[in-house]
Amino acid sequence: xxxxxxxxxxxxxxxxxxxxxxxxxxxxxxxxxxxxxxxxxxxxxxxxxxxxxxxxxxxxxxxxxxxxxxxxxxxxxxxxxxxxxxxxxxxxxxxxxxxxxxxxxxxxxxxxxxxxxxxxxxxxxxxxxxxxxxxxxxxxxxxxxxxxxxxxxxxxxxxxxxxxxxxxxxxxxxxxxxxxxxxxxxxxxxxxxxxxxxxxxxxxxxxxxxxxxxxxxxxxxxxxxxxxxxxxxxxxxxxxxxxxxxxxxxxxxxxxxxxxxxxxxxxxxxxxxxxx
Numbered sequence: 243x244x245x246x247x248x249x250x251x252x253x254x255x256x257x258x259x260x261x262x263x264x265x266x267x268x269x270x271x272x273x274x275x276x277x278x279x280x281x282x283x284x285x286x287x288x289x290x291x292x293x294x295x296x297x298x299x300x301x302x303x304x305x306x307x308x309x310x311x312x313x314x315x316x317x318x319x320x321x322x323x324x325x326x327x328x329x330x331x332x333x334x335x336x337x338x339x340x341x342x343x344x345x346x347x348x349x350x351x352x353x354x355x356x357x358x359x360x361x362x363x364x365x366x367x368x369x370x371x372x373x374x375x376x377x378x379x380x381x382x383x384x385x386x387x388x389x390x391x392x393x394x395x396x397x398x399x400x401x402x403x404x405x406x407x408x409x410x411x412x413x414x415x416x417x418x419x420x421x422x423x424x425x426x427x428x429x430x431x432x433x434x435x436x437x438x439x440x441x442x443x444x445x446x447x448x449x450x451x452x453x454x455x456x457x458x459x460x461x462x463x464x465x466x467x468x469x470x471x472x473x474x475x476x477x478x479x480x481x482x483x484x485x486x487x488x489x490x491x492x493x494x495x496x497x498x499x500x501x502x503x504x505x506x507x508x509x510x511x512x513x514x515x516x517x518x
Contacts, residue, residue: 244294247275247336255487257459258452262313266299267306271315274329275336279347282332286318286325286365304365311362319356320367328352421451425458427465430472438475447484457486464488 249272253259259268273295278284292303307327310316317328326349350356361368423429430438442449464474469491477494478486 244276245338245342249275250335252485252487258313258456259315263309263315264306266296266301267309270295270303270306271310274316274327275332278327278329278332279349280333280338280342281347281349281351282329282336283347283349283352284327285349286327288365308362308365317352317357318360318362318365319352320359321350321356322359322367325360325365325367326350326352326356421449421454423454425455426471427458427462428471430475434472434475438479441479442484445482445484460486460488464491467492 253272259271263271274284274291275282277291277294286307288304288307292301296303307316307318311318314330317330319326319328359368360366429435439449447453461471461474465471467488469488474486474488474491477483477491481490481494483490
């Protein structure tokens, strides 16, 4: 059953989503929110979801979903019988009705181990990693008659350990000082950069290459509007922004509704290097 969900204006300015997914893919992403349970999980049934969310569009919904997975906006996984889909950070951005949680869900919560059971190129269950035995999925039935005494010693954690051992090791994030800032219109002063990194750490806002790349486009727009990179980062610290949109700078400096007889907030709360 579809449910009403929230959508924020910032969704339409998400350049990572736009660069890696076409308009129908982005529309599918929004539609999936309405089908997900209170955890952000749902069963993936391509035909049914196509009929529910994109009934009037000729498209390959499987490929649209694979692109969303590749770009990190959804995650496919499996309980060994069904293909499931998880929307990361769903509970952070949505506020499901209390009755949803009280009613529970038939869809198991996402886990990294369950993700290993999916072949992400075809959206099929990889039964070698799903925990299913050959005789359960119809292959080599005669082999099940060749009993091995050791097979009677069941180890329920064996398949999980195997999947975890075979899973690709995630790349370690580079230290902030080693990140590539070449897409930024200019480098901030050393003190401003140092204080900005400390500010984000205090706010528990991670600084990685994805964050740096997201800031790049908005900083370029801000610089084209007459602001420097130091201006932008300093204003962010004064206002407590962990994200950044160049329009915020324009509004903060020029919005008539925010003007008083006193100097503008930014001028009266001028950021001082070394002081957060």
